[in-house]
Amino acid sequence: MPRFSVIVPAYKVQAYLHESLQSVLRQSFTDLELIAVDDCSPDASGDIIDELAATDARIKPVHLKENVGLGRARNAGMEHATGDYLLFLDSDDTLTPGALQAIADRLKETGSPDVLVHDYARTYWTGETVRNQHSAQLTEEGEAPFQLAERPGLLKVLMVVWNKAYRREFIEREGFLFPPGYYEDTPWTYPVLMAAETIATLDRVCVHYRQRRQGNILGTTSRKHFDIFDQYDRVFAFVDARPELARWRPVLFRRMVDHYSTVFTRRGRLPRGSRAEFLRKARAQYRRHHVKGAQVQPRTRLRHGLVKFAAHRTYRALWAVRAVKNRLGGLTTGIRRALRGGLLQLHYRIQLRLPVRDNYAVFSAYWGRGHSCNPGAIAEKLHELAPQIRTAWIAESAHHHTVPTASRKLTPGTAAYWTALARAKYLVNNVNFDRRLKKRPGQVLIQTQHGTPLKHMGLDLQDRPAAARDMDFGALMANVDKWDYVLSANRHSTLIWERVFPGSYKTLEYGYPRNDLFQRATSKDVARIREGLGIPRGTVAILYAPTYRDYRRTQRTSVDLERMLRALGPRFTVLTRAHHSYDAPLSRADSARLIDVSDHPSVESLCLASDALITDYSSLMFDYANLDRPIVVYADDWEAYEAARGTYFDLRACPPGTVARSEDELIDIFATGHWRGSRSTQLRTAFRERFCGCDDGRAAERVVRHVFLGESAGLPAVVPLAERRPVPAPATGDHLPEQYQGLTALLPSEHP
CATH class of the missing domain: 3.40.50.12580 (CDP-glycerol glycerophosphotransferase, C-terminal domain)
Incomplete structure (x- = not known):
């Protein structure tokens, strides 16, 4: 009996299937079986499954004689599953490296719960990776395992099947199966979470959710989007059959209405001429499942009104009015900020026309966190060897207490701050200064760095989107062009800095000043x-x-x-x-x-x-x-x-x-x-x-x-x-x- 049964249904995904299956087979955790279900796919998906199965005994190929759809293909996979836990993976998505090991460790740590919810990130064809916006709900702080009533915020996380691990004994005991049609995850995930006696979370991205440019089922125009009404009927039927779950009806009602309005307002889902019919059905569902006293958040009140009254034209008019109001409200705040920022930049430009002060040095470290690291050690030695040079420290107010009394304290964004950046001859930092800094002739900028690089840095992060996040590499290189000196503690660092931060600066392989204290x-x-x-x-x-x-x-x-x-x-x-x-x-x-x-x-x-x-x-x-x-x-x-x-x-x-x-x-x-x-x-x-x-x-x-x-x-x-x-x-x-x-x-x- 393997620890995990990973079920991957496949239909018309020949371009992505091999990568998806290999992301499972190449996991460091190997106690698994991979059940690949060919849903009578007309492309080469079935052949890809068989080719991989011939090379790895952990693959169980399942070939269906007719196309039954995603939900029933998953059911077919479950019939062949023997693992302790079930995991589902869509055939165009991938597991991240080490995901199964992390899941196994967390299951052991939390006492083998019925359900473990882990995180995911959307990956785009552009190379961008965006983590789930509700990932804060997956914090591992607090008691674990728990029941849904103790962490109801989990219902804010995308209701999909593939961001969870399910104890197979629990699934079989409750008799959970996937229904046919679109939105088949809805009548699975809500009942599973409500019925689970023990739930745990894993605050780690385990699945990369591919956002395809074309071909995504829910992004296609089809009357099959009307299946959503049957799926929510199934959810409420499950609750009705279990009186102890009645407390969840208001939550489910709000989620249902939000879901209906999302389907209706997303362009390209509903065929031309079917939108009015969809709203009428949504209104009927609203009345059928309405719960007295179900509170609606102010920000979603308009969307609920759309479903409740089936008032498309009124909705569009009100939405336009709200958008204008929000823009006007933000405009006032924006004007004040822009005015202050403009005045400070005008002040800075004036200061740039005044002479550079040869006896003035400005220090900063770790984005304004106070006196520390290499800049701090250099400042101390400067006071000793060149007391004629005055010093100032850029630090947030909360860190002013760390600045020695011999140095002036500068709060970022103030007029004094911009004056110092414009007039000081020496600028010392272990990260970059404000990108608006105009490096002028006569100024000397020392980039001290703050560690020997083991992990990738600078331009080497261009192919590491998870680490680079939203880094602007053009802006990074513009900052590098301002550096005059870069400190290095060893030859390894020197070679890395010059490659990942290419510039005309001079590298000083002198050691790190902060480490002088050790000797x-x-x-x-x-x-x-x-x-x-x-x-x-x-x-x-x-x-x-x-x-x-x-x-x-x-x-x-x-x-x-x-x-x-x-x-x-x-x-x-x-x-x-x-x-x-x-x-x-x-x-x-x-x-x-x-x-x-x-x-x-x-x-x-x-x-x-x-x-x-x-x-x-x-x-x-x-x-x-x-x-x-x-x-x-x-x-x-x-x-x-x-x-x-x-x-x-x-x-x-x-x-x-x-x-x-x-x-x-x-x-x-x-x-x-x-x-x-x-x-x-x-x-x-x-x-x-x-x-x-x-x-x-x-x-x-x-x-x-x-x-x-x-x-x-x-x-x-x-x-x-x-x-x-x-x-x-x-x-x-x-x-x-x-x-x-x-x-x-x-x-x-x-x-x-």
């Missing part, structure tokens, strides 16, 4: 930071810092940190550091041994305070390696991350330390001591030789002397790796509690 800090500094963070004395502090997932809408940790701490015992503490793009902490628990440090202003201080790093694909590993402390890579979703974002090398082949591919492996690595064994040390040494050649503690000085003081010769030479003495890890054997002293000598030296 300058003392054990007293480390002890002070640990005390300030509340790390229990004598414990091993692990910094857990995962990166951003482009293929997920909401970010969550795949590690149960509380379970990990329970398994490791009282000698370990975990510091959790969420990526700045996350909208929630990595763990809800907060105790003496599980400390959320996401809001801490300095990630470098957190590195100093920790004894080891757990990360996945974050560039933090390249910086942390300068401390010569253990690093553990948690790569449980490498295939999905690689497919969505792309990487410059296989981290698993040359990691900075031990690699864990599951939570159990991760716990075992720390429980057995392999996190700091001889194999881990060997891997880290090779990694440091490749990526840490320039970070010797004097990077900021080299930048300041070269760029700000004009000293092109006689810059500090790079200290060889063998001669560097980064501050040691705090929790050595001497600092552990008495019962753990001597533990190091007992630990295995190498991970199997």
Whole structure:
């Protein structure tokens, strides 16, 4: 009995069928059967199914003797299904890489629910990918599994069959089958969700929903769109047969009316001469299924009026009036914004005509998040070596407290902000400045970057729509043309930057100034930071810092940190550091041994305070390696991350330390001591030789002397790796509690 039965009905899809079926067969999770149903297709679809079945025993070909339609073809597939769970995939859509593994993991995590709802994204022939607009309903926060009454917002998600996994025993017990006709998903999905005793969600795009230019069934002109009335009759008949579901009638009624109005108002669905008839039938359905007290949202009131009164002409007139009203309302706000923006740009243009101030430097980091990263380290060294140069920091008001008192605070979008951008000779940032910045002669722009690239960057994202999202590559290159200097921490970064950000700038392979702290800090500094963070004395502090997932809408940790701490015992503490793009902490628990440090202003201080790093694909590993402390890579979703974002090398082949591919492996690595064994040390040494050649503690000085003081010769030479003495890890054997002293000598030296 396989875990999954994936059912793919096929009819006149020969151009897409092979890709669809291969997206299932190439999944990393292989415990499946693929039931491909040839719905008596007149094209080569049947042959494609048979050809693939001859090469892969997991395919069960089913050939129907007559065309029965999508719903009944799915029923035919279910007759042959033997898996624990049923999944349906339309034959022009595809599963995303790693989708089945993610579904299997979530099913296990939530106790094998009746239904698991996962996410999807629309893919267009233009290459654009757009995630489901209601994906927020699929959050994995809160109790799971649950019933629909606890999460009614799930009904806002597109009511289709293929964004769910169904426990086969539940489907067979309830006797669910697909009816004939168009909109066959409607009388399946509503009853299934209402009848399910346990539901769970997976906040991950598992299906790419192809938006075809032509040939989409629901986009064709046909009287078959009238089937929608029978389908909703079936839904209400199901509710009528189960009195306990009566509470859902108002919701279903509103959804029904919205659906009818959508079909009516979408151009090209209803044949000429049938629109009046469709409205009359819709009105009859409205009266038949109307529920007293069913509230209608103000924004949909007009559409409901269209169905209730079958008043097409009145609807068009009122819609036009509303559109005009909305435009006028937005016009007033727009005028105020435009006026203010115009005045600020006029002010900026005036400032551009005034002389550049040679003794003025403006800094910014992470889109106005305050004093930090490479710009922060350069600013500190500038105050030391060139105090005659005045500095200012661009930061949002919430981050003004991070700016040193010696620097002026500039709020983005103010007159003072535009004055500084126009007049300062030096502009320093680890991301790009406002695209409206006019780089003038005499100004020097330093792009410090903010990490060594493992994931694809710049122009390499052109074929990665999930990661690039709405990136304007033309605007990106216009910003690159403003750069005078780009910082690099190693030869790998230099080669990547020059290819993905092609420009006339000069690359300064000086190391990252933010990492200077690792060579300058003392054990007293480390002890002070640990005390300030509340790390229990004598414990091993692990910094857990995962990166951003482009293929997920909401970010969550795949590690149960509380379970990990329970398994490791009282000698370990975990510091959790969420990526700045996350909208929630990595763990809800907060105790003496599980400390959320996401809001801490300095990630470098957190590195100093920790004894080891757990990360996945974050560039933090390249910086942390300068401390010569253990690093553990948690790569449980490498295939999905690689497919969505792309990487410059296989981290698993040359990691900075031990690699864990599951939570159990991760716990075992720390429980057995392999996190700091001889194999881990060997891997880290090779990694440091490749990526840490320039970070010797004097990077900021080299930048300041070269760029700000004009000293092109006689810059500090790079200290060889063998001669560097980064501050040691705090929790050595001497600092552990008495019962753990001597533990190091007992630990295995190498991970199997």
